[in-house]
Amino acid sequence: MEKNNKAVVVFSGGQDSTTCLFWALKKYDQVEVVTFDYNQRHKEEIEIAKEIANDLNVRHHVLDMSLLSQLAPNALTRDEIEVKDGVNGDLPSTFVPGRNLLFLSFSTILAKQIGAKHIITGVCETDFSGYPDCRDVFVKSLNVTLNLSMNDQFVIHTPLMWLDKAETWGLADQLDAFNYIREKTLTCYHGIRGDGCGECPSCKLRKNGLDTYLQQLKKENS
Ligand SMILES: [Zn+2]
Numbered sequence: 001m002e003k004n005n006k007a008v009v010v011f012s013g014g015q016d017s018t019t020c021l022f023w024a025l026k027k028y029d030q031v032e033v034v035t036f037d038y039n040q041r042h043k044e045e046i047e048i049a050k051e052i053a054n055d056l057n058v059r060h061h062v063l064d065m066s067l068l069s070q071l072a073p074n075a076l077t078r079d080e081i082e083v084k085d086g087v088n089g090d091l092p093s094t095f096v097p098g099r100n101l102l103f104l105s106f107s108t109i110l111a112k113q114i115g116a117k118h119i120i121t122g123v124c125e126t127d128f129s130g131y132p133d134c135r136d137v138f139v140k141s142l143n144v145t146l147n148l149s150m151n152d153q154f155v156i157h158t159p160l161m162w163l164d165k166a167e168t169w170g171l172a173d174q175l176d177a178f179n180y181i182r183e184k185t186l187t188c189y190h191g192i193r194g195d196g197c198g199e200c201p202s203c204k205l206r207k208n209g210l211d212t213y214l215q216q217l218k219k220e221n222s
Helices: 015-027 044-055 067-071 099-114 136-150 165-174 178-184 201-221
Strands: 006-010 030-037 059-064 118-120 155-157
Touching: 006 015, 006 099, 015 030, 015 118, 015 165, 015 178, 030 044, 030 099, 044 059, 044 178, 059 099, 099 118, 099 136, 136 155, 165 178, 165 201
Parallel strands: 006 030, 006 118, 030 059, 118 155
Antiparallel strands: none
16 A cells, blocks of 8 residues: 655644644655634734745645634634633633534545645643643544545544643754744734743743743753
8 A cells, every 4th residue: 555645734823733743744745734714813823824834845725714703703713802711610711612623624624635644733632721622532533533524544643632831842842843933933812923922821831831841951951
């Protein structure tokens, strides 16, 4: 059987998906990325994704998913909804119901079109912020469903699934992409690149991981 070595990375221009892109570039001969436009608060997200794809010389697909914000208004798409963590078992206000279900399904349909067998996503269960569609069991279940739906053999890869944020920085470093990811990616809910605003839940998570990783490095080198 001929080895299929083409991959599609679900790509937002953030720390996690950019780490996944560098990971895929080491592993696969042909890599393309897909970004979803769902009326994110920050149009910069798509511009930054474009710029990174361009820097790394990969083909960039942008798919219109504006129906998602039509169906499920939330803090990522509506300025008037505040970004906050989930309390008392509630989901955070940034949760978009069904987002990864749709993103992975559309990414796999795209993979079918371009002849790729591998789909890579940066979802992660370790820093579980309560998103049910970031769980490993969900991704595995969807993988089976997608294969049945298209009578095909796609493999969804989740290289960050069991890493914490410090380990994700470690992986970026192993991939020789630490500085690039630190400076060029956008994780902040307020649309500020690199180290971000430092205040929103996303920046805090990123900064805690970065500080932990840098401390570990210091210890190893002392
Ligand atoms: Zn921020």
